[in-house]
Amino acid sequence: MRSETAPAIRLEDYQPPAYRIDKVYLDILLDPAATRVTATLTVAGQDDTSVGTPLVLDGDELKLTALKLNGAALSEDAFEASPERLEIMKPPATPFDLTIETEINPEANTKLMGLYRSSGTFCTQCEAEGFRRITYFLDRPDVLAVYTTRLEAPRTSCPILLANGNLIEAGDVSERDRHFAIWHDPHPKPAYLFALVAGDLAKVPDEFVTVSGKQVELNIFVEHGKEDLCGWAMDSLKRSMRWDEEVYGLEYDLNVFNIVAVSDFNMGAMENKGLNIFNDKYVLADPETATDQDYANIEAVIAHEYFHNWTGNRITCRDWFQLCLKEGLTVFRDQEFSSDMRSRPVKRIADVRLLKSHQFPEDAGPLAHPVRPRVYHEINNFYTATVYEKGAEVVRMLKTVLGDEKFHAGLDLYFKRHDGEATTIEAFLKCFEDAAATDLSQFALWYEQAGTPVVSVKTRHDPEEQTFTVSLSQEIPPVPSQKTSKPAVIPLRFGLIGPNGDDIAVASHAGAEISGDVLLLDKARQEVTFNNIPTPPVLSLLRGFSAPVRLDQQLGSEDLLFLASKDNDPFNRWQAVQSLAMQDLVRLTARIRQEETCVPTEDVIEVFGAVLSDPSLDAALRAQALTLPSEADIAQEIGKNVDPDAILKARRMLREAIARSHAPALLPFVTDFASKGDYSPDAENSGKRALSNRALHYLAMSGREDAAQIVWDWFATADNMTDRLAALTLLVHDDMKQKEAALAHYRNRHETSTLAMDKWFMTQATAPGDKTLQKVQDLMNDPLYDASNPNRVRSLLQSFATGNPTQFARTDGQGFELIAEAVLQLDKRNPQVASRLLTSFRSWRALDPQRSALAETALMKISSCEELSRDSRDIVDRTLQ
Ligand code: B3K
Ligand code: ZN
Numbered sequence: 013m014r015s016e017t018a019p020a021i022r023l024e025d026y027q028p029p030a031y032r033i034d035k036v037y038l039d040i041l042l043d044p045a046a047t048r049v050t051a052t053l054t055v056a057g058q059d060d061t062s063v064g065t066p067l068v069l070d071g072d073e074l075k076l077t078a079l080k081l082n083g084a085a086l087s088e089d090a091f092e093a094s095p096e097r098l099e100i101m102k103p104p105a106t107p108f109d110l111t112i113e114t115e116i117n118p119e120a121n122t123k124l125m126g127l128y129r130s131s132g133t134f135c136t137q138c139e140a141e142g143f144r145r146i147t148y149f150l151d152r153p154d155v156l157a158v159y160t161t162r163l164e165a166p167r168t169s170c171p172i173l174l175a176n177g178n179l180i181e182a183g184d185v186s187e188r189d190r191h192f193a194i195w196h197d198p199h200p201k202p203a204y205l206f207a208l209v210a211g212d213l214a215k216v217p218d219e220f221v222t223v224s225g226k227q228v229e230l231n232i233f234v235e236h237g238k239e240d241l242c243g244w245a246m247d248s249l250k251r252s253m254r255w256d257e258e259v260y261g262l263e264y265d266l267n268v269f270n271i272v273a274v275s276d277f278n279m280g281a282m283e284n285k286g287l288n289i290f291n292d293k294y295v296l297a298d299p300e301t302a303t304d305q306d307y308a309n310i311e312a313v314i315a316h317e318y319f320h321n322w323t324g325n326r327i328t329c330r331d332w333f334q335l336c337l338k339e340g341l342t343v344f345r346d347q348e349f350s351s352d353m354r355s356r357p358v359k360r361i362a363d364v365r366l367l368k369s370h371q372f373p374e375d376a377g378p379l380a381h382p383v384r385p386r387v388y389h390e391i392n393n394f395y396t397a398t399v400y401e402k403g404a405e406v407v408r409m410l411k412t413v414l415g416d417e418k419f420h421a422g423l424d425l426y427f428k429r430h431d432g433e434a435t436t437i438e439a440f441l442k443c444f445e446d447a448a449a450t451d452l453s454q455f456a457l458w459y460e461q462a463g464t465p466v467v468s469v470k471t472r473h474d475p476e477e478q479t480f481t482v483s484l485s486q487e488i489p490p491v492p493s494q495k496t497s498k499p500a501v502i503p504l505r506f507g508l509i510g511p512n513g514d515d516i517a518v519a520s521h522a523g524a525e526i527s528g529d530v531l532l533l534d535k536a537r538q539e540v541t542f543n544n545i546p547t548p549p550v551l552s553l554l555r556g557f558s559a560p561v562r563l564d565q566q567l568g569s570e571d572l573l574f575l576a577s578k579d580n581d582p583f584n585r586w587q588a589v590q591s592l593a594m595q596d597l598v599r600l601t602a603r604i605r606q607e608e609t610c611v612p613t614e615d616v617i618e619v620f621g622a623v624l625s626d627p628s629l630d631a632a633l634r635a636q637a638l639t640l641p642s643e644a645d646i647a648q649e650i651g652k653n654v655d656p657d658a659i660l661k662a663r664r665m666l667r668e669a670i671a672r673s674h675a676p677a678l679l680p681f682v683t684d685f686a687s688k689g690d691y692s693p694d695a696e697n698s699g700k701r702a703l704s705n706r707a708l709h710y711l712a713m714s715g716r717e718d719a720a721q722i723v724w725d726w727f728a729t730a731d732n733m734t735d736r737l738a739a740l741t742l743l744v745h746d747d748m749k750q751k752e753a754a755l756a757h758y759r760n761r762h763e764t765s766t767l768a769m770d771k772w773f774m775t776q777a778t779a780p781g782d783k784t785l786q787k788v789q790d791l792m793n794d795p796l797y798d799a800s801n802p803n804r805v806r807s808l809l810q811s812f813a814t815g816n817p818t819q820f821a822r823t824d825g826q827g828f829e830l831i832a833e834a835v836l837q838l839d840k841r842n843p844q845v846a847s848r849l850l851t852s853f854r855s856w857r858a859l860d861p862q863r864s865a866l867a868e869t870a871l872m873k874i875s876s877c878e879e880l881s882r883d884s885r886d887i888v889d890r891t892l893q
Pocket of ligand 2: 316320338339342
């Protein structure tokens with residue numbers, strides 16, 4: 013016996029709703045175990061065809077306690093109610109008010125969807141389908157209503173009462189100690205953007221004056237005592253608001269913008285209209301507990317949620333298939349914001365690293381799906397790297413293909429034409445077609461086809477004709493569930509580099525459309541010839557990673573070395589260093605597997621030395637270039653029959669060779685680029701810290717006798733979390749003798765900071781070495797471990813499954829078993845957290861036969877569970893497909 017797979021929902025079956033809900037009045041009496049929700053919905057038939065159509069509202073684990081139509085109780089035979097649906101058989105033909113009373117138990121809500129409690133605070137998460145856990149509703153994004161929310165609770169336990177929109181009334185209720193607040197949101201919105209928060213929280217206030225002079229009250233609400241950790245988030249919010257005005261002409265549209273930080277949250281944050289709710293990990297920071305990466309993430313997530321106010325809230329999705337309409341576009345916007353705030357090339361490298369490490373494997377495995385999927389069983393499983401990150405790449409390509417001016421004209425038209433609507437990808441693309449007078453039907457394939465295209469390149473120089481010919485082809489590797497694929501439009505930013513390192517100006521060419529430095533590949537095969545090229549150039553292709561493709565260019569090490577030192581595109585310089593390292597790592601892995609002796613090539617070692625001390629590169633860029641491809645990256649490159657142990661050995665071998673060769677040079681980089689005095693999380697200072705810690709990472713393996721001492725001192729004297737965590741990671745991952753002392757020291761110092769302790773759990777879970785499995789098991793019994801807190805589960809189990817390839821894929825199968833067992837346990841409590849953890853099996857077929865058989869056994873065990881949630885059932889079914 014196994015649980016049933018939920019029915020498939022298909023894009024092609026989309027039908028507009030028969031009814032509109034124009035207004036919603038919610039009266040919510042908050043109580044931890046028995047909250048009473050009275051919803052009055054103003055409902056009207058969409059048109060004449062609705063007459064006589066039953067009104068079917070969605071519910072999820074609901075208990076109906078009363079029901080009235082236009083103020084009169086409905087007779088029992090006029091409706092049918094179950095926890096999952098409420099049907100009014102014959103609604104009136106004219107607009108009517110439906111009053112629904114439900115009783116819910118926030119305290120017992122462990123799924124963290126709908127109304128729940130986090131550390132005593134009432135909060136909500138309604139995207140995608142959580143509102144139906146609060147009241148019966150047409151819970152779909154194309155039903156837009158104006159919401160008024162009245163909240164009532166005891167003043168002592170819940171002095172703060174928040175909902176969407178502007179506060180219009182507040183006061184005491186005659187009953188002792190109770191008070192109320194009424195919030196009104198004038199902007200019609202889908203139910204997934206509804207939010208409320210009630211509890212005893214501290215308020216960090218500020219304000220913002222919009223470009224047209226409107227004063228906006230800004231508040232961040234946090235647990236008492238954490239007020240001092242909100243400064244960076246508030247600063248990021250104000251910069252985001254200004255940036256959206258300056259770059260897109262988009263102004264904020266309510267009197268108040270509230271952010272609430274909670275510690276139990278299924279994902280990063282949520283863009284509820286006027287009331288963003290955040291995982292506190294993306295709000296709270298000080299140098300003592302947050303790393304530079306945390307600061308950068310906070311800046312990006314605050315911006316992302318704020319930018320949703322227009323891309324997502326003012327213009328929302330018609331149905332959940334269009335999720336990338338808001339997510340891809342908003343990720344693109346937050347990436348651009350961070351690029352403007354920081355270093356553009358460094359941000360681009362970080363984004364591409366993320367795309368390649370998260371989205372490429374998804375696209376190459378059983379969970380592959382198009383940026384706009386056509387079918388789903390559980391929508392929560394589609395908040396993926398493909399929808400978000402590849403979705404953002406598609407918007408970026410649109411900009412590259414159209415050019416800045418036409419791209420912005422298209423977006424302006426989109427905001428004008430669709431404001432207040434729930435719309436589609438087709439309507440979005442039509443705005444660019446109209447604004448740029450162009451045809452995007454082939455470009456639209458990026459939304460339809462799954463799989464990462466492989467672009468193959470060959471070049472040839474003819475000295476007599478003085479021509480340089482580039483032969484290009486594109487192909488999408490086979491994707492299960494996708495029978496055929498068509499050639500996409502692939503914008504390839506490029507340069508032809510002459511011997512002195514300068515780009516050659518291209519005077520004349522034939523065979524493809526080239527605009528500026530962008531070549532458009534839009535056929536399966538294309539040959540482009542450049543004229544008047546007397547000496548053979550080096551082709552720098554896919555500059556800035558102008559398209560989410562794999563490049564098969566077969567550059568020799570001579571060309572890569574040339575590009576690594578000469579390419580004036582910083583991204584491709586970084587890429588050349590990475591490609592050199594990757595080639596060597598793949599070669600070393602194969603040798604190690606064959607038990608042949610091998611050593612890293614001198615080229616790679618030299619290029620790392622050159623990068624380290626190249627003053628023309630900024631520190632952050634150097635740190636990025638000096639970071640070897642991860643074990644998972646190498647596994648992906650190898651693609652099949654993967655042996656994670658051999659990869660780990662190869663990677664350590666290369667790291668050690670680099671470290672030993674450059675041993676004398678390393679220490680000054682550690683100390684010269686170290687933080688001095690005042691901490692600032694800005695691009696320059698965090699870049700310096702990144703380089704100094706990268707140098708320390710090599711120094712630890714350099715063979716210096718005092719290496720361990722230097723790392724320990726670095727740890728013990730660090731005055732910020734970035735340095736402290738970098739050293740702790742070395743002590744633990746390199747199994748240095750002071751590691752236990754360091755872990756105890758860290759725990760002692762940070763025991764009261766949940767976010768800092770998440771790092772402590774993660775560091776141990778990702779340590780290579782066969783003792784880690786036992787360690788993870790022990791940590792699951794640590795008093796600080798809490799299986800009900802998603803951040804803690806992710807810091808221990810998700811980081812083990814995704815960040816510790818050799819131990820997750822142990823040849824005794826115990827790594828897979830541990831995670832499978834954890835998935836089954838978590839699934840009963842919180843299906844979203846469980847199904848996310850389950851996706852860590854997605855590359856199981858690429859492992860060697862012994863390991864993939866063990867993974868399959870673990871997956872089968874999950875699959876045979878009788879009471880699996882819809883979320884986990886969907887993932888396990890597709891993973892085993
Ligand atoms: N829109 C939310 C994600 C909701 C996830 C629901 N399972 C956060 C964001 O993308 O901004
Ligand atoms: Zn988003």
